[in-house]
Amino acid sequence: MDELESIRAEALASVAAADTIEALESARVAALGKKGSISALMGSLGKMDPEARKAAGAAMNAVKDEVAEAINAAKISLEAKALDQRLAREKLDVTLPVRPDTLAGRVHPISQVMEEMAAIFAQMGFDVAEGPDIEDDFHNFTALNIPAEHPARQMHDTFYFGERDDGSRHLLRTHTSPVQIRTMLGKKPPIRIIAPGRTYRCDSDMTHTPMFHQIEGLVIDKTTNMGHLKGCLLEFVTTFFEVDEVPVRFRPSFFPFTEPSAEVDIGCSREGGELKIGKGASWLEIGGSGMVHPNVLKACGLDPDEWQGFAFGMGVERMAMLKYGIPDLRTFFDSDMRWLKHYGFVPLDVPTLAGGLTR
C-alpha cells in the first residue's frame, strides 16, 4: 500500500505544481493515462486473489477519483486564469465615441405642427380637406365674396399667371379658403373641415415670405353660432399650447367672406422679455375668423336661411414660432441642416392627445 500512497502523493503534487493547461495535461497523462502510474498499478489487480483484489481495487479507485477530481479542479482554475489573462489583453478604450448615428433624421416643424393641429381638430370631429395650390379667380376670390373691384383684393398681394385664352388669369391661392368653397360645392352639410396647406402672397420682408402655410377651419350646420367659434378656438389654443388656461379675445374686424368677423388674440405675458402663452397682461394675434358670409353660402348653393356656420384661419408658421420659440419666419424655408436638426422633431415624436402633443 505504500506504493499506492506514494503514487497518490506524486500525482497530487504534480497536479498542484502544474501552472499551465499543458503541464496539467502532462500530469494527467502521467497519472491517469494509459501508461500512467495509477493505470499501471490498477493493471496489477488481475494478478491478485479475489479477496485482496477487492480491497486493493477500492483503495486504488479512491485514489484515482481523488486525482481526477484534483485535475478537474486545477483545470477550472487554470482556465479561469487563462481567461482573465486574455480579457486583460483584450482591453478597449470604452471612452472612444460610438459609430455615428446615421438615423437621426427630423420632421420639419411645419409638418409637426400641422399634425398636432389635425390631432386636436379630429377630436372635435373635423375632417382634413385639401385643394390645389394653383387656383382660379372664382374659388380664391369671387365665391368668397371678393368681387373684382373690391378694395379687399388689395389686402391680398396675389401671384398671377399669364392671361389665358378666355382672358382670365389663374393665381396661386392667397389663403386656404378656396378649399372651403370646394368642400361646400362637393358635399352637403353638416360640414366640419380643417384645410391646412401652402398659401402664397407676393410679399417678402422680415415678417413675410412669398409662401407660407395656413390652416383654415370651416363648420356648416343649422345651429352653429359665434359662441361656438369662440369655444372651438378656446379649446384649440388651450390644447395646442399645452397650458392650463389660454384666454381668447375677439376683436371686431373685416373679412369679405365672414360676417360678423373677428380677429383672434390669445393671452400671453412678456415679463422679463420672455414670451409665455397663457394668462397674462398682453395679447397676441393668431388669426382671423367669423361667421360664414351669406354670399359665400349662396355661391356654394347653400341657402343662408337654412345653413350657417363659422370659419377661421391661422398661420401655421406663426403658431409654430409661438409654441416652440422659433424667432424668424424666413428660416423655415432655408433648408439649413443646422436649423432643421435643431428645430425639427425626431420621428418618434408622433403627436397624440393621449400621450401629449409634445414630449
Added chain:
Amino acid sequence: MCSWRELGLGEDHDGIAELEVQAPIGAKLVDTLSLDPVIEISITPNRADCLGVRGVARDLAASGLGRLKPLAVAPVKGAYASPITVALDFPADAESACPLFVGRHFRGVTNGESPQWLKDRLTAIGLRPISALVDITNFFTFDLARPLHVFDAAHVKGDTITARLARDGETLAALNGKEYALSEVMTVIADAGGPEALAGVMGGEHSGCTEATTEVFLEVAFFDPIRTATTGRKLDILSDARFRFERGVDPAFLVDGAELASAMILEICGGEASDLVIAGAEPDWRQSIALRPERVEALGGVAVDNPRQQAILSALGCTVSEHGDGLLVVPPSWRADITAEHDLVEEIIRINGYDLLPATPLPRPSMSKPVLTPGQRRAAWVRRQLASRGLVETVTWSFLPSAQAKLFGGGAAAMHLANPISSDLDCMRPSVLPNLVAATGRNADRGCKDVGLFEIGPQFDGPEPGQQRNVAAGLRAGKVAPRHWADKARTVDVFDAKADLLAAITAAGANPDSFQIGTDAPAWYHPGRSGVLKLGNKTVASFGELHPGVLNALDVKGPVVAFELFLEALPPQKAKATKAKPLVKLSAFQPLERDFAFVMDASVSADAVLRAAKGADKALITDVSVFDLYEGANVGEGKKSLAISVTLQPFDKTLTDEEIEAVGKKIVEAVLKVSGGALRG
C-alpha cells in the same frame, strides 16, 4: 441725439434736435414737448366712414365712449353768382360715375401759410403743410372723410367745369408731376381745354392752386367707388382721395361738406364766396333692412334684448322702427357697408362687445373617428419613415428660377408667374429635386457637405388647378456618415437612394416587389445609374445618381443621389374586412442555404436573375439574395459573375439530398435560361 425728422416729429433734418434750455433733464420727451398724442388706427376696407376722425368718434360714442358733438353747419351766403357752372356729361350706362357735383367760386382769397393749429394737426398725422387751400382740403379728408378739390379759377378755361368720362388719347399732367394717358373707363373733371383733374384720384398741375391764387373753384363731388378704384389701379396712383372714394364717401354729405369747407376757406383765406352751383342729385342710398331680433342670438350666440338692439343701431345713426315681429332699419348714408340683416347683427354684437360672446364648446361625437384620408395617412407614414432613416425634412418654395425648372423638364411659359417676387422665383417647380439640390449647395457653402434631405410637397405638371402631384422626394450627398475611427467613410451611391425609396414605398403600405424596374429614368438622372419603378406604364417613382451636368448647372458638387416617389401613383390600399393579420406559418424544420455563382453578360439585370431563381420552386424557396458581384479579367470582357444565396424552407419534412439537388438543378436551369450564362465552376 436725433434730428426732428429722424424722430418722426418734423421735417427738420439740419442737425441734432435741440430742446428748450429749461427742459428738465431726465424727464420723458413726451412730457417735455407739447405734443398732441397720435393714435394710429388700422381701418378695415369696409369702414369708409371711419376714414375721418368724426366717423371714429361716432363709433366710439356708440360704444359708450364719450358723446358725439353735433356738427353745426351754417350755410355761407353767396355774395355773387358763380362765374363757373358745373355740368355732368355721361352716357346713360355711366351716370353712376358722378351723380352729384357741388361747386363754389371764391374771389379775393389769399393762399398763404395755414394758421399754426392747422399746420400742427396735419404735421401730427404725417402730412406736410403746403398752402392754406391745399391744407384745408387735406384737413377735410382726414377730419370728415370728405375729399375736396380746389382749382385755381383763373386757370380754368371757359365757364363750365364738367364731370365726364375721359376720351381715349387725352392726357393729364397731375399734381404729382407725372403725365398720365387717360382712357374711356376713367372719369375726369374737364374744362373747355380738356381734363383738369382725375375724378376722385388726383388734381391736375395746370389748374392747381399756388401762392398766387386769388380766385378759387371748390369741387365737392361723389364719385363711383369701382370706377375710382379702376382708374387708380390702372394709373397706379395711390392718394388719400382715391382711398376714400373707392371705399365710398358719404353720398349725403356734399352740400353740408361744401358749406363747412366754404366757411373755413373764408375764415383762413379771406375773400368772398359765390352761390353754390350744383349738378345732378343725391344718389339714392336709403335702404330698409328687416331685422329679426332673434337672429342676433342665433348667429352671434349672445342674447341682446330688443331695446338694446334698437339703442345700438340708433347710436350708429340708423333709423329704426318696429315692423311686424321685428325691426325695420334704415342705415345712415355713411354706412354703405350695411346692406343686409347679418350686417346689422354684426353691428349689434360688435357694439354690445365681443367680450360678451360666450365660449360654447362645439357639440361633438362622443368618440372621435380617424379623419385623415388614405393619401394623408400615407404621406404621414412616409414622412416619419424617411426621417427615421436619417433624412431631414425640409420645406422649400413651390417656385424656382425658370432656368432650374428647365433642367428638370419644366419651365413652360404657362408655368411662369406674371408677377414673381424675384427672377429667382419666377416659375412653378416641375420637381422637388432642384430645390433640394440647391439647398445641398447652400449647406455645403456653410461647411455641411454630408446632406440628407427630403420634402413631401407638390410638383406642378400644368397650369390648371389640380395639375399637381404630391411627391416625396429625397436626396443624399457627400458621405453616408462622417469619418470614424472604426469604419471607413463611404460616399453615397445610387443604392442609398434606392433603399430610401423602397423604405418609403413599404411605409406607404405598398409592396416594392410589385413594381417593374426600368432604366429609363428622366434626363436629370445619370443615364447609367438610375431607375424607375413602374406599374404598367405608369411611373410610380424614379431614383438614381443625379446627372453630373445638372449638378454642374446648379453649381453643386456630386455625387448626389436622389429619389422621387409619386404618392398618388401608388396603388390604393385594399380595404380589408378585418384587421386580423394573416396566420403566421412557422416551420418546424430548419431552413437551409445553397449558394450558386453564374457568369453572364454584364447587361443581364440582377433583378431578372433573382426573379428567375425565386420562381424555380415557389413552395420551397423563401429568399434569394446576391452576395457577390465580380466584373474583371477572370470572367472575361463584358461579363460578370453573380453569386446568389438561396434559402430553402421545407414545411412538412426534412429534405433529402436528392430533393435538394433537384431544387438546385431547377434553380440553375431557370437562371441560365434567363441570363444565357453559365454556372461558374
